[in-house]
Amino acid sequence: MEFEPVIGLEIHVQMDTKTKLFCSCPVEFGAEPNRNTCPVCLGLPGSLPVLNKKAVELATRAALALNCRINTRSIFARKNYFYPDLPKGYQISQYEEPLAVEGWLEVEGKRVRIRRLHIEEDAGKNLHEGSRTFVDLNRAGTPLMEIVTEPDIDSPQMAKEFLEKLRSIMRYAGVSRADMEKGQLRCDINLSIRPKGSKELGTRVEIKNVNSFKFVQKAIESEMERQTKLLLSGEKVVQETRTFDPSTGLTHPMRSKEEAEDYRYFPEPDLLPLILSPNWVEEIRKGMPELPEQRLERFLKEYGLEEYSAKVLTENKELGDFFEESLNHYGEEPRLTANWLLNDLLGQLAEWGKDIESSPVSTESLAELVRLIKEGVLSSKLAKEVLKEMVATGKRPTQVVEEKGLRQVSDEDAIRGLIEQVLQENHREAERFRAGEEKVFGFLVGQVMKKAKGKANPQLVNSLLKRMLTGA
Secondary structure, eight states: OOEEEEEEEEEEEEOOOSBOSSSOOBOOTTOOTTOSOOTTTTTOTTOOOOOOHHHHHHHHHHHHHTTOEEOSEEOEEEEEOOOTTOTTSEEEEEOSSOSEEEEEEEETTEEEEEEEEEEEEOOOEEEEETTEEEEEOTTTTOEEEEEEEOSOBOSHHHHHHHHHHHHHHHHHTTSOOOOGGGTSEEEEEEEEEEETTOOSOOOOEEEEEEOSHHHHHHHHHHHHHHHHHHHHTTOOOOOEEEEEETTTTEEEEEEEOOOGGGGTOEEOTTSOOEEOOHHHHHHHHHTOOOOHHHHHHHHHHHHOOOHHHHHHHHHSHHHHHHHHHHHHHOOSOHHHHHHIIIIIIHHHHHHTTOOGGGOSSOHHHHHHHHHHHHTTSSOHHHHHHHHHHHHHHOOOHHHHHHHHTOOOBOOHHHHHHHHHHHHHHTHHHHHHHHTTOTTHHHHHHHHHHHHTTTOBOHHHHHHHHHHHHHTO
């Protein structure tokens, strides 16, 4: 029997605010433990929450970017549970009346529906060392959005691509950096399997806090395999919460799955309903920045890029920004700039363990390199050598060219003199070419370039050599 997965995702995205959701404590990754806390985020008696307006604006912007319907009235609720990293014993979230509903994203030509997007505060963090557990409450109260999809995802690859697209949109919309390594984007997976073609849903298992796109795909693949083996052997899948261990590639049980009633939701008595003015929502809509699909369309039309290059440049906002800033310095050759950025600069950076945001090569330097190639000062081969030095030292291309004497020779008389020497030293090969053995031509070109130490203009070498061999 063949089974198919039914997958829904619950994604927590940390909003890019300077302060927490209900107090003025700073949001600061890597701060000394428990430094950024106050009576409000510690849940001390008598403290009262005050809603962060910027967080509401960012969540509204995210909802618009995800094609959601905004509820101009939403309610905060208390979600009660008891963990060491939850100082109040409850989390302020939204439940029955969330900020936004009925959104969607298109992935692999299929629309994945978004059930809800709501605002909530984060919990703190438990740090385990041997038999001891330490609690850091710096993260308690950090503004989050929870984005819940419908179970429309039908493969591990699709889940991964959905998350990658979601992260890209969050970055473009200026809502979040969505850096999984810093916990700014975390994902829970709801997964069941059923006989292929069946409409009935299987027993759902939740996999908590998967922290990379690759691990999301692997966790789903692993859990699908586990559930398939159970069903084929006549056993039942138990509804539970599991965790994924990247070192083994397996999921492991954590606890029986909680239901909504287990959390004893009730309206937050210290916060009024959140009422959004339609005019304010419309202002946010009008101020929305360019999103990935809009930028892709513009790159194809405005710069005439190949579709693959345009997709790669727009999937990563910082990469697309680097490309456009380079064109601000030299915009004559957008396709050449894209090629050198994607095929050469990124490769060199990877060798040094760097990404585009930590590139020692500036946008101005890349533009200058492209201009030198276009003007014939550098051949492609020499330009690669120059770029390698630029990445290693951060120097400008003109500086590298002058220091290392890498300027391309484009003087016809100088190249003609080199060709004459090669033809005298290789007269047999020259006669073989004249007799119709065309493959010898490449050898002769190589000899000229060798004499020129790789600095001769290759197009000029080819055309002059052919003319001098044929007498044309």
